[in-house]
Amino acid sequence: MTTDAKEKAQKAAMRTQLRIQLNTETLHLNTLKTEKSTLEAKIKKLETAIKNIQSSKExxxxxxxxxxSTTIESSFWQGENATKANTEYSTIKENTTTAKTKIEDGLQKIEDKLTELEEELIELESRVVNQEASVADLANLLATI
Known part of the structure; x- marks a missing residue:
């Protein structure tokens, strides 16, 4: 085999290897973009949930x-009925306070999760940019061979 033929064979082998690597990197890039899209959808759902919960909370x-601020007029209730009304009213107020706390805690958990996903999205966007650069570099290298 002549030197020219050897050189052509080496370039062909190198192009084949670069194409394989480029395809692999492109597939990885597409996977990252899909992950990003999925993450953005999750973030949007959480943002919507937060808005809805805040509105309902108000x-x-x-x-x-x-x-x-409601008071039970003692003149309307007497004896056992007054005691029962006051007991039920106290229970309702306690349950309302408990529900309010649970709503606030739940909202905080959702907001914390949203923050976590937003941080994950920033990191993922960085990985997408790096992967796009890698794909572009391989494509440019392949074009020069």
Whole structure:
């Protein structure tokens, strides 16, 4: 085999290897982009959930305030009925306070998860940019051979 033929064979082998590597890197890039898209969808759902919960929480807080300022007129209730009404009213107020705490805790957990996913998205976007650069470098290298 002549030197020219050997050189052509080496270049052909190198091009084949680069094409394989380029395909692998492109597949990895596509996987990262899919992950990014999925993550963005999750973030959007959490943002929507937070808005809906905050809106419902405002309504709940308003109702809770109204309930808290309600008084039971003792003239309407006497004896056992008054005791029962006061007991039930106290239970409702306690349950309302408990529900309010649970809503706030749940909202905080969702906000924490949103922050975590947003940080993950930033890291993933960086990986996508690096992978795009890697694919571009391989494509340029392949074009020069």
């Amino acid at each position: 309504t709940f807080d308003s109702s809770s305030t109204t309930l808290g």
